[in-house]
Amino acid sequence: MPTQENPEATLVAGRRQASQRIPSSGGKIPGGEDNRIRIGGQASVFKVLRRKDGQAFAVKTILDSGDGYFDREDRTLATLGYSNTDRLPDRKQVRDLVLELCDYNLYERISLKGVLGEHEAAKIIAPLAKTLGQVHEEGFIHCDVKPENVLLADRESNHDCCVPKLCDFGLACCMTNPWRVSGIGTWVYMAPEAMLGDGCYTPAVDVWGLGMVLYHCLTARTPFLKLRREETRRISESVISSGSGVHHGVFCWDGISDGARDLIRGMTANRLVIKEILNHEWIKRHSSK
Template identity: 30%
Template sequence: MIDRLNSALGDRYTIQRELGAGGMATVYLADDPKHQRKVAIKVLHPELSAVIGAERFLTEIRTTANLQHPHILPLFDSGEADGLLFYVMPWVDGESLRDRLDRERQLPVKEAVRITAAIASALDYAHRQGIIHRDIKPENILLHDGQPLVADFGIALALTAAGSSGRMTETGLSLGTPHYMSPEQASGEGTVDPRSDVYALGCVLYETLVGDPPFPGSTPQAVLAKVLTTNPERTIVHRESVPPHVDSVIAKSMERIPA
């Protein structure tokens, strides 16, 4: 794949190595010789590219490119090359919140709240632009010098459009991660709006404080069943040092019937 990408993008970028892969895309580290900087290129998986389509992707990505917020990872470039849909972001010399939680399990309460407040500010800004992220999770929160950056706004609009057309359902693809899905996302029946992002952010804050996601489960189906039918245990049950007002905010954000 690296050879294919270098062949397709060699006039603009030089692919160095794979940084990681997820359910929707693979990320590569690359050099941008024109601007003398390192970048991260996210290449959508072929089946997802087929669902979205190049025209829809390139149209919707333009709106995302206008997002400018100190806690949103900006978009440098996007396009189609050799049948592959891609977008280009800054390379963040740091780690994801998932990396840090894997290492430390829990964060200090003040730091967890600080990170969450910054992400909430970014989401509020995006929501006012009419953009819902739909996949807030520790993997999509990058930490650079301690400051959080929300990543993957790049495909939110395109996937939303594909979902509204029914093509996501037809192919069995879905946007969201079970541990952080709101009930309306999990059921596929309710309207997904900014409150779904608030729910997911509540799940993230819960995990940073407790060390585990709100709804543990051995399979995605088991997790989703809990999301749809139960309320999580309060954070103070697991960690007495969580202030009551923080515990209440988390419980409010994760109500199964959004207010």
């Protein structure tokens, strides 16, 4: 498991030591709206400082609507070995996760830098694959793998040594009791089988998402971004019926090496298992540099 002495191994964002309690300020997040660093569909994230030493943390504020979002994230991270939750006082109907603070996410890095080089992309994808392997071994499916849920450090760095941290387990489900409705996740990164019917959630949906993340790294785009939902659904139905990937006529392969192309196709068409991803020639070649 990750340790404080080995930050390189800390791949799942959200670790919090028991002593890292941050006092509230009159029932409000200290700093208020000025310190909000992310707004999501289920929660907002604020930057806060610990009073005793000024150390920065992230507080993820979730409206306790009774849909189980907070409990799913809390349970998943706890099972993975990350004791990370704390209920800040005087905040009725709101639940807060106190998390380690990262500089920015992968989506922001791609937006800032543009297309990532294949070496840098491999250094991000390989650790994410290992993290997903751990998640799957513990019996969970993330269900929302996308660049926005991959946190990085060193915003100003142009180096390719950022350690990725997978975050936001609010949509995660147990393999023994998976989602039984379609549409869980983010549409443009969603596996075809998760879009249709009653949904079909297995570790393969995370592998698809990882393939979409790699494609986004290498092209700064997603293949479905400009398609209407009806068109995406039609493509998904074709994928399910034919058992093939969607790389013909949908993906743009300009500037992508044969090795990276083969891996993306493997993750989308063949749904490689995590071990196969990590043993792929493209990953091994870049990992050795």
